[in-house]
Amino acid sequence: MSTLKTLLVHVDSSPRAAVRLKLGEQLALAHGAQATAAYAVTSALMRYPMAMAAGADIAPMLAEVDAQRVEAARKLYAGSVDRAHVAWLELGGPPxxxxxxxxxxxxxxxxxQRGADETRDVDVPADFVSSVLIGSGRPAIVVPHIVTGAVRLGRVLIAWKPTRESARAVTAALPLLLQASQVTVVSFDEGDSAAGAEAGIVGYLRQHGVQAGFKREVASEIDVGDQLLSLAADEQTDLLVMGCYGHGRAREWALGGATRTVIQSMTIPVLMSH
Structure with missing residues (x-):
């Protein structure tokens, strides 16, 4: 049985980090877990390497920028959560x-999630989420940048494919599914044999104490990721659970189409696993 005992929350100096901190504390309290807020950002020197050409005096200025950012993050942490539930950790290398x-x-x-206006999210590289997901192999709840209030996890939609990524996502989500008020599984027929999909995944969930409904959708010619997000909106979903598809190539992560669309366009939290 999957359990939640250790949670790791990414923190930077942006105000949106407060939402992640509060979600981490919420999950820790609900599951008897210990959460850690890990501050990890790209240093000013790494962000502006050419600035050093301006002279040696620039180094202290860049260091002061970093000091101001970490202090802002510490204050955000102290004002958002209880230290008894969420520990603090500062990471000083490449985020x-x-x-x-x-x-x-x-x-x-x-x-x-990275904001639509990339200039607002200079604390971490643009591919931070996808690189951490694929590089660590650990499941993650990705919070949309538009979310500013408390995160609800009552109504859950599972995007199911008979793949290891989907299976890992469902297993990781089990503690949340057990506390959900409604769980629905959706399977998109993309031309592959789908025989037994409903009985298999619904039966698996039932064995773990989760009662789930099932929907079968036919993948349209549009991006399946857009279709999935549209269905999630129609179902008034609080949390989407899905596999994260991608592979490393030439030192960069190449994401699958649906995964890329959801990461870029999500409006609700998404639990993903590679």
Whole structure:
């Protein structure tokens, strides 16, 4: 039986980190887990490497920028959660590598979607979420940048495919599914044999104490990711559960179409696993 005992929440200096912190605390309290808020950002020197050409005086200025950002994050943390439920950790190296290493020891991660205006999210690289998901192999709840209030997890939609990624996502979500008020599984027929899909996944969930409904949808010619997000809106879904599909190539992560669409366009939290 999957359990939640260790949670790792990504924190930067943006106000949206408060939503992630509160969700981490919410999950810790609901599941008797210990959450850790891990501050991981790209240093000012790494963000502006060419600035050093302006002279040696620029280094203290960049260091002051970093000091102001971490202080802002500490205040955000102190004002958002109880230290008894959420510990604090500062990571000083490259954010993707450092956070991914810490993620190996967590049952679930809490990450934030990159904002539509990329200039507002300079604390971490654009591919932070996808790189951590695929690099660590750990499941994560990705919180949309538009969410500003409390996160609800009562109504859950599972995007099911008979793949290891989907299976891992469902297993990781079991503690949340057991506390959900409604669970629905959707399977998109993309031309592959879907015989037994409903009985298989619904039966698996039932064995773990989760009663789930089932929907079969035919994949249209549009991006299945858009179709999935549209269905989630129609179902008034609080949380979407799905596999994260992608692979490493030329030192960059190439994401599957539906995964890329959901990460870019999500309006509700998404629990993903690679």
């Amino acid at each position: 993707i590598a450092d956070f991914t290493q810490q993620a190996l020891y967590a049952d679930l991660l809490v990450l934030g």
